[in-house]
Amino acid sequence: MAGPLRIGKHEVKYPLIQGGMGVRISGWRLAGHVAKSGGVGLVAAAGISLNSGLFTGHNFLQVNPEALKQELRKAYEVAPDGVIGVNIMVALSDYEVLVKAAVEGGAKVIVCGAGLPLSLPELTAHAPDVALVPIVSSVRAAQLIAKKWEKGYGRLPDAVVVEDPDTAGGHLGEKMENIGTGTYDHYGTIRGVKEFFQAEYGTSVPVIAAGGIWDRGDLLHALAEGADGVQMASRFVPTVECDADDAYKEAYLQCRREDIGLIMSPAGLPGRAILRNQEKIPLYDEINGTACGNGCLKKCSYKETGERFCIVSALDRAQRGDVETGLIFCGTNAWKADRITTVQEIFDELFIEELAPAEEAA
Numbered sequence: 001m002a003g004p005l006r007i008g009k010h011e012v013k014y015p016l017i018q019g020g021m022g023v024r025i026s027g028w029r030l031a032g033h034v035a036k037s038g039g040v041g042l043v044a045a046a047g048i049s050l051n052s053g054l055f056t057g058h059n060f061l062q063v064n065p066e067a068l069k070q071e072l073r074k075a076y077e078v079a080p081d082g083v084i085g086v087n088i089m090v091a092l093s094d095y096e097v098l099v100k101a102a103v104e105g106g107a108k109v110i111v112c113g114a115g116l117p118l119s120l121p122e123l124t125a126h127a128p129d130v131a132l133v134p135i136v137s138s139v140r141a142a143q144l145i146a147k148k149w150e151k152g153y154g155r156l157p158d159a160v161v162v163e164d165p166d167t168a169g170g171h172l173g174e175k176m177e178n179i180g181t182g183t184y185d186h187y188g189t190i191r192g193v194k195e196f197f198q199a200e201y202g203t204s205v206p207v208i209a210a211g212g213i214w215d216r217g218d219l220l221h222a223l224a225e226g227a228d229g230v231q232m233a234s235r236f237v238p239t240v241e242c243d244a245d246d247a248y249k250e251a252y253l254q255c256r257r258e259d260i261g262l263i264m265s266p267a268g269l270p271g272r273a274i275l276r277n278q279e280k281i282p283l284y285d286e287i288n289g290t291a292c293g294n295g296c297l298k299k300c301s302y303k304e305t306g307e308r309f310c311i312v313s314a315l316d317r318a319q320r321g322d323v324e325t326g327l328i329f330c331g332t333n334a335w336k337a338d339r340i341t342t343v344q345e346i347f348d349e350l351f352i353e354e355l356a357p358a359e360e361a362a
Helices: 028-037 060-078 095-104 139-153 186-201 216-224 246-254 280-288 301-305 311-320 343-350 352-361
Strands: 005-007 010-012 016-018 040-044 083-089 109-113 131-136 160-163 207-210 229-232 260-264 270-274
Touching: 010 083, 016 028, 028 040, 028 060, 028 083, 028 343, 040 060, 040 109, 060 083, 060 095, 083 095, 095 109, 109 160, 131 139, 139 186, 160 186, 186 207, 216 229, 216 343, 246 311, 280 311, 343 352
Parallel strands: 016 040, 016 229, 040 083, 083 109, 109 131, 131 160, 160 207, 207 229
Antiparallel strands: 005 010, 260 270
């Protein structure tokens, strides 16, 4: 049975966090409806000002904080009592500013990956009720974060997301050559993280399985293997509520298993995406002379040397419906999408037994 999930001072009915997907794939609609259905809804902070109505073409970093707060306001209109948070990549150049904006905007949970969020407790010290959740792919990363947080700030993570680089979508916290070798033990890592917190600090920290979670069978397997909950992202793309253009959702419906693979992001991290148009992505920048006008990443090969492509532009184009030249991130199971559904229908499928007693009582 899948029971409730408590992260810090916040509890949701079902043990599910919706993964953060930038640029604006998981915005207010998706996050709000996931929270309304009983999970943790996350707004992805990466590129949040694009297509927000606030971006003029030259004020990306300036309006990102307000765009994030605007998105949170809209999400809470959908789920006033829901647990809504943000996903903020440590690799973003305005990471610290966005963390503060998330707190000001009422985020109840802050999830951070694409780097180690070693200073996150300092940035949120004025808001102790905000739950802090790092994303890791190894026990060692969890140990580094926990020891830094406990020694420097007297607190531990409120939960830890353990992402499987062999199955997860988007940016991955592992070297390209180590992905897909068959050596990574996802649930061994999850159990290792849980054991570390118990042995080192005598406490139980919820550990969330991320990557490759698609259906109820995957959910139950994760819980049986020791996870306290799951994070799902790709499954929520082909929904009515997903904030992406319909063409983006259709790309999921049309993709085959062999269309999904790895790219090297200009952020210096591998990423998993639909590869059918991979040659057209850098070609767009070459033809149009795309300049780095946003400076979205702390480190970016396109910004520094013109290598690869402008990732925020590529993700933005895809979100708006240009699936020919845009970048479409996804997990390994995206090919299983066969129809447009709703967030509530996904929850009904995942938690069917948990829903049954309430329905019978009604």
